[in-house]
Amino acid sequence: MDINTGETHHRGYFESEQHAQWRKHWVDMALMLRKEREQAEAEARRIGLHIDTHYQDPPLPPPPPGMSNPTLPPELTQLRHVPLGTRAYSGAACPQTGLWQCLAPEAEAQTRVLQEGETMPKYTAALPQQSSMWQWLVGTTPQAQSVEWKLINYG
Structure with a gap:
């Protein structure tokens, strides 16, 4: 050494x-x-x-x-920030504290504030408004899916 x-x-x-x-x-x-x-x-x-x-x-x-x-x-x-528009996937460590937008088409611009180092979340789609009787009886639950997130503002 x-x-x-x-x-x-x-x-x-x-x-x-x-x-x-x-x-x-x-x-x-x-x-x-x-x-x-x-x-x-x-x-x-x-x-x-x-x-x-x-x-x-x-x-x-x-x-x-x-x-x-x-x-x-x-x-x-100065402290560095990752650029706005940076993208990260579910399961990865969040690279920057800030407001992140879910890019899943069905997410309808859903956003979340995430902390640097936090695990990027999966997206859970809401159940359709019109469920079949069978889905209602068996209690079908929405499935979480891995998605891409985009940094839209610093937090």
């Missing part, structure tokens, strides 16, 4: 000739790393894995005397 300082860790992202001035190049590197992470997270979501969207990168280590850390742009410092 290797134990490194924050300074050594951050320098490791750059070629040796840039080590002394890594702070000068950090914003571009951090933006590239963020883009790579977002692509990996999108793939993980696609296969149903939960992504912690409250994660924030640790702060940069204190600069040596006479130097300063770069000012990070908002896209590197």
